[in-house]
Amino acid sequence: MDTLSHNMANSNTTGFKRREATFSDLLFQQVNNNTDTRYETGRLTPNGIRVGAGAKIAQTALRMEQGAIMQTGRELDFAIAERDHFFEIGSVENGQATSYLTRDGSFYLSEDPQNPNALTIVNAKGAFLLDGGGNRFTLPMNFSEIKLSATGELEAILNDGTTQDLGQLQLIRVLKPHLLEAAGDSGFKIPDLAGLGFAEADVFEQVPGDEGRLIQS
Structure with a gap:
């Protein structure tokens, strides 16, 4: 029940x-x-x-069946088009940096705490969207548009019409989703794999958030 x-x-x-x-x-x-x-x-x-x-x-x-994808008109709404793929989100718990996985692709802009003259991409809880290197994305204040390229690169279109690369938007493909632990708010944690007798390569891998895997609204 x-x-x-x-x-x-x-x-x-x-x-x-x-x-x-x-x-x-x-x-x-x-x-x-x-x-x-x-x-x-x-x-x-x-x-x-x-x-x-x-x-x-x-x-x-x-259950990892693909759900319905809806157009929202927001350029920071991303939908993952393949099952078993997740965004990596960085947060701080008890003063320690940690990360978790989610398929919730609704993101927002917030002031970068490390650079008050720049912006960063966060989720509804204020946790940071991470790139393939485990780093947050940094955007200049003077941008007019954000685009996702066919290869998974995030790009900022500046007010003067020039383009600035923001970094590669990576996804985490989970090979054994039954091992994931619920973390609340559609989030999942990867458990202690060594204690379960698994190597990281047996459980998850990084893949580019390119066209076909990821859809920008």
Whole structure:
């Protein structure tokens, strides 16, 4: 019930991915009655009588089907057109720099805390969109338009008509999405892979946010 209500409550949340519960049967009690081998020839089921019935949740699987893509008219709204691909977002938790993944491509401009004369790209929570090197994007104040090139490069069109490259918009392709841990607000964390016996290359890889993978509204 919790899984169903969570899916319904977030059905209109940008970038949300539902979880699907699978169930396993419960066996409450087994009675080992005396058997007569004369009448058991050919029996395929276990001996005894099983009493009780029911089911429990065995696991909840993250479903990665592609959702509907809508035009918003905002140049900082990006839609990922391939499943298992995510944006990387940088944030600070308890004074420590960290990152998480999301498919929510609604971004905004904010003053760059490292340069008050420049802007940077953030999500609704103020966390930074990261490029392929794990760095935030920096934009000059005197821009008029932001464009995504066919190769995944973000470009700023300045007021004088010139173009300034902002950097490569990379996506993270997750090869084993069932390992992702929910981080709230359509975000996901990659767990401690070493503790699970996985190498990073077995779980995720960087890919360019080029044409076909990423759509600018």
